[in-house]
Amino acid sequence: MKRGVLIVEDLDSDFEMIQRGFGRLAEPPAILRSNSVQGTISLLEGTQAEERPRLIVLDLRLTDGDGQELLAKFREHPEWNSIPVLVWSAWSDPLAAESCQAQGARGYYRKAAEAKTARETVTHITSHWASLPS
C-alpha cells in the first residue's frame, strides 16, 4: 500500500468531508482511518515503514480520549515524530490551539457548520498533501 494520509476521526460525516476533500486533489492519496487513541496506536504499530502515512489529520474528540495524547505519543516515537500532524477540531478554546502547536502539531484548524468556511478549511488542510516533499 502506498504511503497516504491517516485520518483520526470518530464522526462519520466529518470523516466524509475530509475524505472528499482529499479525493478532489490532482493526485488523491490513499486514506487510512482510525477513530480512537488506542486504535491509532495499534494501526501505526502494525504498519511497516513503507506503509506509514505521510500526513495525519487529527481530531481531538475521540471515542476513548483526547487527541492530544496522540500528539504526545507521536512526538516521543522515533519513527512517527517526523509525520506532520494537522489538528482539525470543533474545540473553540484558543488555548487549545497553542497547546497543540506546542506539542508539535503543524497546524490547527477549526471545524464549522457554515458551508463556506467549512469548504475553505478542507481546502487548506488538503493542500498540505500537495506541498509535502516527495
Add this chain to the structure above:
Amino acid sequence: MDEATRIAPGEDALTACSREPIHIPGSIQPNGALLVLSEPELEILQVSANCEAFCGWEPSSHPALAEQLRSVVAQGDPALLSPIRLHIGGHPFDASLHRHDGVLIVEIEKPSPETLASLHRRLQKIFAELRDTEWLEEFHERTARFVGELTGFERVMVYKFDSDWHGEVVGEHLSAPVDSYAGHHFPASDIPTQARALYAKSWLRLIPDATYQPVPLEPALNPRTGKPTDLSFAMLRSVSPIHLEYLRNMDVTASMSISIIVEGRLWGLIACHDRQPRILPYAIRAACEIFGQVVSLEIGAKQETLRLAEHVLATKIQTRFFDVLAKEQNIVEALIKYTPDLLNFMSAIGAVIRVGGRTELLGTTPNETQVEEILTWLEGQTVRPLFETDSLREVFPPADLYREKASGLLAVKLSRVEPHYVLWFRPEVVTTRTWAGNPNKPLADDLRIHPRKSFVAWKQTVTGHSLPWQEAERQGGRELVQALNAMVLRRTERLISLNTELEKKNTDLNSFAYIAAHDLKEPLRGIANYCIFMQEDHGEELSQEAIRKVETISALAAQSEELLDALNHFSKIGRMEISRKETDTRELIAAVLTSMESLIKREKATVSQEGNWPTLACDPVLVREVFSNLISNGIRYNNKAEKKLVIGVRDNPERSDQSVFYVQDNGIGIREKHFEDVFRIFRRLHAHEDYGGGTGAGLAIVKSIVEKHDGRIWITSQPDQGTTFNFTLK
C-alpha cells in the same frame, strides 16, 4: 437602702436602733438565770447577777452542778437533750443548754409540769388543718388563732415581709378588746436589719415583761477571750431598750415572735402581744417553735403551688402567642399585629418595639420623646438578658413625670450588640397587693403609737410603683427574645439554603450549557456536511428550488452553531471568577478602540471620549468585552448617515466613591418597554438578517460581566434618537 429617707421626721430612734449589736447585750431578762461555761471543763466564765437570788446557785455549789451537766453533755448534743432537770441546793429547776461560739450556755428557769407530749395531739390537728387550707387568708387566720389559743396572748399577728423588708399583717387573732392591726403595713425600719438577721437564725424570742430591769452578766466579758458572749440563741437574752420602748408605746408588755423561714429567707413572723406580762413554760415554747417550722414548710409548699399555677397559665398564653409568631416573617409587623397578646401575656398596658431604628409604640405608653429618653438611658444599663423594675422613677428619675403609665418596666434586648429592644410598661399601683385583699380598717384616734405613724410613712412610699414582675413574666420575656431570634435564624437559614440552591442551579446550568454547546455541535455539523454532500452528489438532479432549500437547511445549521457558540461563551463568563486588578480605564478604552479600528473605519463611525477615566479594581479582560460589545452594538444598530458614539465616565450623584461609565450612540434607540428584554440571552428585537445579524447574546454577556463586578447596568434611550448604556463596576 437608705432607711432615713423612708421615715417621717422625728423618728430617728428607729434608725439608731438598726446599728445596735443586739446579740451581745451583756445582760439577760430576769425571768431566769444564765451561766456561761467553758468547754470541756465546764468551768464558770460568766454568771448572771441574779443567779444566787433566782436559784440559790453559788460558786461553791458549782462542782455538784457541773457533775450533773457533765453526765448530760456526755450523752450528746446538749441542745437536743434540753430541757433537763437540774437540782440546785436541793431544788428542782428546768435548764436549757446550748453550745455557741465556743462556750456552753445554761439557762435556768422555774420547773414546769407541762410537757410537749401533752401538746402533741393539738399540734397534729392544726397541722392537718393547715395542710388542707387552700386560701392563704384562711391559712394565716388559723395560724394566728392556734398560737393565740395555745399561748393565751391577747393579739397574735402573722406578719409578712415584702422584698424591701416592709411588713404587712396578713393574719390576726384577738382574744381581748385590743387594737387590730390586720391589713396594716409597717416600714422595714420597725424590724431593723440586725434583728432580722437574728430572727433568721433562731426560731423564737420571748419577752415575758417589757418593763423588766436587765440583769447584767458578771464579769461583763468572757475572761478567756476578753470579748462579750454571743447570746443569739439564749431565750433570756436581754433585748434592745429601743425595742422595749417601742413595745411600751404600743401598750404591749409581753411579746413573743416566732420566725417563719421559707426557702432560707425570713418570710415573716408570728408576732404575739399582751398588755400583761406572760411567761411561757418550756413545753409551750417548744411547741411554738415546732409550729413555726411546720408553718414555714407549708407556706413554702403553697407558694410553690401558686407559682406553678401562675406559670402554667402564663406559659399557656405565651405558647399560643409564640405559635402565632412563628408563622410570621417580619418581626416588627408580627408584634404589632398581635399587640393584645403581646400585652396580655406580660400583664402590661403598653409596649415599645425598637428594631432597626424603627420605634413602635403599642397600647398606653409614655410619648415618643419620653420613650426615646428611656431607650437612650437603657443603652447604658445592663440588659442581659433582661432589665426589670417595678419603680422606674427610682432608677431613672425623669420617669416620675409619667409614673401613672410607666412605673413598671421590663425590657429585653433582642441582639447582643444592636440596640433592638422590646419594652413592656405597667401602670402605677398605689396600694400594695395582698393575697386576700383585706380592706384597710380605720384605727381609733386616741392611740398615739408608733405603728400608726409608721403606717403613714409607708403609704407615702408606695407611689411610683407598679405590680411587681413575676418569674413567669420574666421567663416570658426571655422566651420572646428566643422566639424572635429563632425567627431571624430561620429566615437566615432559609436565605442560606436558597442561596445554596441558587448557586447549585447556576453551576448545573453552566455545566449543562457547556456540555450542550459542545455535544450539540456535532449533529449540527453533520446536517451542514450532508447538505454539502447533497449538492456535490445530486446537484445536477435537483431543481434550483431544491438546491435553494438545501442551502437554507445549511444556513440554519450554521446559525444554530453560532447560537451554541454564543451560549458557550456566555456560560463560560458565568462560570468565571473575576480577577480584579487595578486598571487604568483610559488605557483599557484605548486598547478596545484599537482592536475595533477596522470595524469603526469600515462603518465610518466617529468615537469620542469624555470624562476623567479612573483607575479602579476590575477584571480588565471582561471589561474590555463589555466595551467592545457596547461599541459594536452602537455602531451596528444605527442607520444614521453619520454614526456617532460617545464613551464616557461621570461621578455617581448618589455615591461619591462610584463612577458611572456610559456608551452613547445616535442609533435606532430602544423603546422603554424593552429595556429589560434586551439583556435576555438570544433576545434580539429585530429579524435575523437586520442590522448585521448577531445572536443577541452580546448584551446578556455584558450584563453578566457587570453583575459579576457587583455593578449594575441600565439604559436611557429615545426611539430613533439614540441609546445610552450606563453601568457601574462596584
